[in-house]
Amino acid sequence: MAGLFDWKKQPAYQAYSSHSVRPDGLPPYEVDENGFYKVAPGELYCRAYDKENAICPNDRKQWQPSNLRHHLKTTHKYTLLDLPPGKANVVDAKKIDRKLFRNLLLID
Numbered sequence: 001m002a003g004l005f006d007w008k009k010q011p012a013y014q015a016y017s018s019h020s021v022r023p024d025g026l027p028p029y030e031v032d033e034n035g036f037y038k039v040a041p042g043e044l045y046c047r048a049y050d051k052e053n054a055i056c057p058n059d060r061k062q063w064q065p066s067n068l069r070h071h072l073k074t075t076h077k078y079t080l081l082d083l084p085p086g087k088a089n090v091v092d093a094k095k096i097d098r099k100l101f102r103n104l105l106l107i108d
């Protein structure tokens with residue numbers, strides 16, 4: 001549909017979400033100027049790094065993206081940037097952070 005970005009239908013997302021444990025090489029979270037962590041819609045694996053630069057030991061795929069957001073807030077005490085407006089797996093194409101998706105999922 002015009003104006004909407006359905007991340008769940010992207011082949012790169014389907015490849016990303018097919019792993020039961022975190023794929024190697026995911027970049028650390030970006031943090032905005034207010035200290036809010038940027039989590040892409042649909043993210044399923046924790047990619048938090050600690051002060052010693054070790055990635056989170058929880059490498060299992062989360063049941064759904066909201067579980068990951070909960071994990072980041074409770075375990076890592078992160079404040080997360082709000083998701084772009086939308087419902088289910090479709091977000092406003094103008095509001096989606098395509099760079100974030102590209103970096104994470106290698107979407108063109």
Ligand SMILES: [Zn+2]
Pocket residue numbers: 046047048056057058071072075076
């Ligand atoms: Zn974690």
